[in-house]
Amino acid sequence: MSRYLLNKFLYTIDRDPDLVERYRADPAGTVTWWEQEMANQILNCAVAEKSTWLELTEDERRALREHDHVALFGLGAHPFLTLTLFIAMFERDHGPLEYQKAYGRALQHLSLPYPDIAT
Amino acid sequence: MATVAAVIASTHHPFYYRASTATGADRPPFADEWVAKIEAFRETLTKARPDILVMVGSDHFHQLWLDNMPQFLVGKAPYFDANWYNEEREFGLPRMRLAGDEQLAAHILRNGLDAGFDLAFSNELRIDHSITCPIITLRPEADLPIVPIYTNIFAPPLPRPGRFVELGRTIRQLVESWPIDKRVAIIGTGHLSLELGGPRQFGAHGPDPEFDRKAVDWIAGGDLDGCLAEVTLDSLHQPGNATHGFMDFMLMMGVAGAGAKADHVDSLDLFHTMEAYFTWYPNGVPV
Numbered sequence: 116m117s118r119y120l121l122n123k124f125l126y127t128i129d130r131d132p133d134l135v136e137r138y139r140a141d142p143a144g145t146v147t148w149w150e151q152e153m154a155n156q157i158l159n160c161a162v163a164e165k166s167t168w169l170e171l172t173e174d175e176r177r178a179l180r181e182h183d184h185v186a187l188f189g190l191g192a193h194p195f196l197t198l199t200l201f202i203a204m205f206e207r208d209h210g211p212l213e214y215q216k217a218y219g220r221a222l223q224h225l226s227l228p229y230p231d232i233a234t
Numbered sequence: 235m236a237t238v239a240a241v242i243a244s245t246h247h248p249f250y251y252r253a254s255t256a257t258g259a260d261r262p263p264f265a266d267e268w269v270a271k272i273e274a275f276r277e278t279l280t281k282a283r284p285d286i287l288v289m290v291g292s293d294h295f296h297q298l299w300l301d302n303m304p305q306f307l308v309g310k311a312p313y314f315d316a317n318w319y320n321e322e323r324e325f326g327l328p329r330m331r332l333a334g335d336e337q338l339a340a341h342i343l344r345n346g347l348d349a350g351f352d353l354a355f356s357n358e359l360r361i362d363h364s365i366t367c368p369i370i371t372l373r374p375e376a377d378l379p380i381v382p383i384y385t386n387i388f389a390p391p392l393p394r395p396g397r398f399v400e401l402g403r404t405i406r407q408l409v410e411s412w413p414i415d416k417r418v419a420i421i422g423t424g425h426l427s428l429e430l431g432g433p434r435q436f437g438a439h440g441p442d443p444e445f446d447r448k449a450v451d452w453i454a455g456g457d458l459d460g461c462l463a464e465v466t467l468d469s470l471h472q473p474g475n476a477t478h479g480f481m482d483f484m485l486m487m488g489v490a491g492a493g494a495k496a497d498h499v500d501s502l503d504l505f506h507t508m509e510a511y512f513t514w515y516p517n518g519v520p521v
Contacts, residue, residue: 123300158299184431193431194431195430197431198435199320199324202324203324212505215435218435223433225432234389
């Protein structure tokens with residue numbers, strides 16, 4: 116379980132307009148590149164001062180590759196990060212609030228307590 | 235000594251800016267009523283004639299991240315740039331720049347540390363919509379210096395509700411002990427019931443209207459005992475998965491003081507979440 120790293124993916128993609136487009140167009144390629152190049156970068160440190168141990172689980176990789184927000188919710192990804200990034204990628208293909216409502220409907224089978232999001 | 239000119243608690247709805255400036259077919263049907271309520275709310279700050287604004291909010295994973303996450307943080311800088319690319323993208327929020335009051339920030343940090351709050355600080359803080367939304371609604375001229383205070387309502391483990399109330403009480407004492415003759419308004423924003431990224435999001439109302447009714451009553455009546463008796467970190471999951479932002483309202487109840495009835499109370503039932511606005515005048519209603 117690497118909830119922190121899952122969140123780090125969502126966070127670093129969401130804050131960069133080019134990466135948002137890249138992840139929308141090529142999710143599998145973006146996940147592979149990101150895990151190789153970005154996963155171990157400490158965001159507030161010089162690039163050379165990397166971590167050495169961070170990797171996604173196969174379930175996490177699959178959820179990210181498939182843009183599967185339901186699976187991400189189940190894995191305990193921070194729901195705000197997932198929602199914000201997915202709105203950025205997919206709201207444009209829908210009418211006003213249609214995407215947000217469909218996103219919620221896809222999670223209707225869930226009841227409390229929701230998966231833990233603590234990192 | 236400084237005077238607390240007003241204490242203000244509000245929701246921070248990132249859609250207000252776009253709704254209030256939209257025209258023609260783009261203008262949502264609820265915009266006129268919303269604007270009227272905001273303008274009445276704004277007047278409660280204007281007539282308090284503040285010199286400085288202490289602004290309590292919560293970073294939404296913009297500058298504060300999980301590799302180094304403070305629970306409570308005070309911004310101490312001459313300026314604060316504001317709003318982020320993803321807020322421009324999703325909400326149409328404008329880029330802003332606000333002046334800071336470093337003297338008051340230094341006073342809050344030094345004396346807050348001495349009062350038992352190990353406050354983090356930032357000398358270069360880009361603030362987000364939790365602070366710029368109330369600037370847009372309450373002081374759109376954005377002409378007053380601020381001291382931003384961020385709380386963690388977002389990335390567990392979180393401080394417990396009682397700690398937010400205690401911090402609010404302490405902030406009130408810290409402002410009142412500042413030996414400078416200025417009028418300070420203390421403004422904080424949070425949420426009522428709210429669901430983000432879960433099955434209950436973007437409904438016709440907030441996810442838990444019953445919680446919202448109770449919350450408005452607790453805040454309006456200064457009912458800290460009633461609120462603290464019911465609200466825990468666990469209980470806040472029930473009304474909606476982002477309802478921990480209600481703890482910023484509890485912080486503001488701590489600023490206003492136990493039993494302090496708000497002088498201005500208003501709310502607006504919108505889709506997705508309920509808006510709520512409160513103003514207290516600890517030193518009497520200004521004429």
